[in-house]
Amino acid sequence: MSSPLTSHISHLTSKKNYAVIVAGGSGTRMQSAVPKQFLLLNGLPVLMHTIRAFEQSWVTPTIVLVLPLTYHAYWQQLCDVHSFTTPHLLVAGGETRFHSVKNGIDQIPDKDSLIAVHDAVRPLTSKQIIETSYQYAEKHGNAVTAVKSRDSVRQLVNGKSVSLSRDQIYLIQTPQTFRADLLKKAYEQPYSDKFTDDASVMEQYGFEIHLIEGNHQNIKITFPEDLIIAELFLNKKPQA
Ligand SMILES: Nc1ccn([C@@H]2O[C@H](COP(=O)(O)OP(=O)(O)OP(=O)(O)O)[C@@H](O)[C@H]2O)c(=O)n1
Numbered sequence: 001m002s003s004p005l006t007s008h009i010s011h012l013t014s015k016k017n018y019a020v021i022v023a024g025g026s027g028t029r030m031q032s033a034v035p036k037q038f039l040l041l042n043g044l045p046v047l048m049h050t051i052r053a054f055e056q057s058w059v060t061p062t063i064v065l066v067l068p069l070t071y072h073a074y075w076q077q078l079c080d081v082h083s084f085t086t087p088h089l090l091v092a093g094g095e096t097r098f099h100s101v102k103n104g105i106d107q108i109p110d111k112d113s114l115i116a117v118h119d120a121v122r123p124l125t126s127k128q129i130i131e132t133s134y135q136y137a138e139k140h141g142n143a144v145t146a147v148k149s150r151d152s153v154r155q156l157v158n159g160k161s162v163s164l165s166r167d168q169i170y171l172i173q174t175p176q177t178f179r180a181d182l183l184k185k186a187y188e189q190p191y192s193d194k195f196t197d198d199a200s201v202m203e204q205y206g207f208e209i210h211l212i213e214g215n216h217q218n219i220k221i222t223f224p225e226d227l228i229i230a231e232l233f234l235n236k237k238p239q240a
C-alpha cells in the first residue's frame, strides 16, 4: 500500500512493551448469551486467540486484560478449562471503550514504554502487524492500523450523496500503539462520545496520527456472521 502507510522499520530498543486488550463490552449487536469475546472460535474463546497473537509476537508485551468485573470469575473458569496459562494482569472494565482503555493504562506505571491498545474481538491480527505497530510507534510516537476502502464511498451532504475519493479513505483497525507518556496524557481528557477509538482521543489532544498497513483479515467480530468469517480465515493458510 502506498504512503502514508508504512510496513517496514528497524528493530525496537529495550523499552518495555505493554498490550492493553479491551474486552469490557457486552456485545449487544452479537445478541449472544455470553459476550462475544468468550464465544468459541475453533474450540477456543475468541479472547484467547487474541492474547496468543500478542504472546507469539517477538515483542512479547506484558498483557493487561480489561474485563467487566462481573466476568472475572467466569474468565478464570475458562482459563482452567482450556489450560490457558499466558500471564496477564486482570483489570475491571468501564462504561465505554474509552473508560475501559483508561482503566487499563492506569495500571501501567511505566511512562517510558510502548502501549498497544487492541480490541479483544480482533483475534486474527497478524504477528507482522503487531510487530510493525510497536516499531513504528517507537519511532513516531504512535501507529494506528488501517486498511484502504475496497468499496466506492459516498457521503451524505445536506441530504444529497456525494462521491468521495476512496484512495483517501482508510478504515481503522487495532492495534493502535503509542508511547505511554503521550497516551496517558491524552486519556486525561474528559470523555466525549466522539471518541470511537484511541486515535480519536490522541487527535483531540493535538497529536498527529500515523497510519500503518493493516489487513482485511483483521476483522472485528461484531455480528454473528463475523464469527463464521473468522473461522474460515483461521482455517486457511496461516498469516505471517
Ligand atoms: N465498555 C466497553 C465497551 C467495549 N469494549 C471493548 O471494545 C472493543 C470494541 O467494541 P465493540 O466491538 O463495540 O464491542 P461491544 O461494545 O462489546 O459490542 P456492541 O457495541 O455490539 O455492544 C471490544 O473488544 C469490546 O469488548 C470495552 O472494553 N469496554
Ligand SMILES: C[C@](O)(CO)[C@H](O)COP(=O)(O)O
Pocket (backbone or CB within 6 Å): 097, 119, 172, 173, 174, 196, 197, 198, 220, 222
Ligand atoms: C476501535 C475500533 O475497532 C476501530 O475500528 C472501532 O472504532 C470500535 O468501534 P465500536 O463501535 O466499539 O465497534
